[in-house]
Amino acid sequence: MTLRLAGPLLLVGAGKMGGALLEGWLKQGLDPATVFIQDPALSEAMRALAARHGIAANDAPELPAPPAVILIAVKPDVTDRLLPEIEPMIGERTVVLSIAAGRTLASLSRYLPETAAIVRAMPNTPVSVGQGMTVAVANANVTAEQRRECDALLSGVGEVIWLADETLLDPVTAVSGSGPAYVFLLAECLEEAGVAAGLPHDLAKRLARATVAGAGELLRRSELEPAELRKNVTSPKGTTAAALDVLMGKHGMQELFLRAVEAAAKRSRELSS
Template structure:
């Protein structure tokens, strides 16, 4: 993780919070607020790693599907059983719900670390909703977290203790890689690149499929070729020590078909310029959404 300013997960994949024994669970009791796409992906990762007790707050009907041994789901925060004291409270609700949702959880500020994955909600903004002394981690995961292939970038607020930092690291690392930064403003380009990145890759899959159809391939074959090319290329990238550029060069025979296609994509710097402009636009939008 070249950009990690504090890559705890590389040093300490297992948390050491000094907390009491947890009956074999690597995690203390957790509270997850919002069990939608990202919340349920995180929960799946924690359960895979042996999470034994959590409460999920989510009013949607689908949230009932998250019930499992040790996992309870309630619609509203006042249903949380008295005496339940989470060491981590994870906010995975939409940013626009934050002001209505977060203050109900301020009562856990004494002992818990709050982990917010809400896009655009700064440490300062979340702190105003939970109390200025609250221990807050802001993180930006991405949807491959659902298959433990995500990447998360996180920044810790000034009230986060070392043990809370380790706990947050361990929780976020359960769904893929994690990098820590000290400069919160870096979360804007992070949002643009890895937060939204899966959408750009899926667009490429769509475009390859459409181009295959246009060249007369049967629909099923066009779809399979597009999907498996992306899946296989990702796996090759993951398995290789080579740079992406070298892997690209290895596919590109001089004066061959791939070279011809790449010449079109790079004519007048077309693709490089477009990708750069797209990331710039997303980074600016992330800054605009910030409060």
């Protein structure tokens, strides 16, 4: 599928997440001539990506027409300052797609016209390899066509789920938005534990990365529940059972993840207030 928009795409902020989305969209065939980046502090990697594809990237890019989509991909504390700057760029058919963590539809609309169409979304970094998970919610001004355009962008880099209840985006952020970091931490811990058990560092690193990636792909493809897949690997009184007795014991992974997700969800709610 080749991505097509009804007009230009303005990317406001091209940090890690904005850049990951852009990389994913370019891989899906989005015409770089329709992309414009507004970011005064582009990383060297993003500057090289923009130059490689001939994408205009500066503090105030000149668009040939009102953008079809304006992607807000800046840190939450910068959003309030930037929104008034993009307000003049909004055309009749423009939809503002925000991935700023914790910024609600109501808080975004304070700095935009009353009629502004706004979609709030929470993607995660696997969008850069087309395996993202994004949850989105739209305000009442978003038309069916605008929703289809946002859906085309988001589903072009992974799976997308639309919700009607915006309050669910706080736990969504805690589970899938921040979730890749938890998985990367698991790989770190496996690697370190392998070294501590006597493995050479390079071997421990390869084993940890391949195991996490392979198990994730097996989970993605399987129709079985995670608990069933876990049991399929676990022989009674075997090596896996011995490890799981530790991981699933008192103060083990289940309790830690409950606390971790709640901490992330709480922080998301704080950013919203």
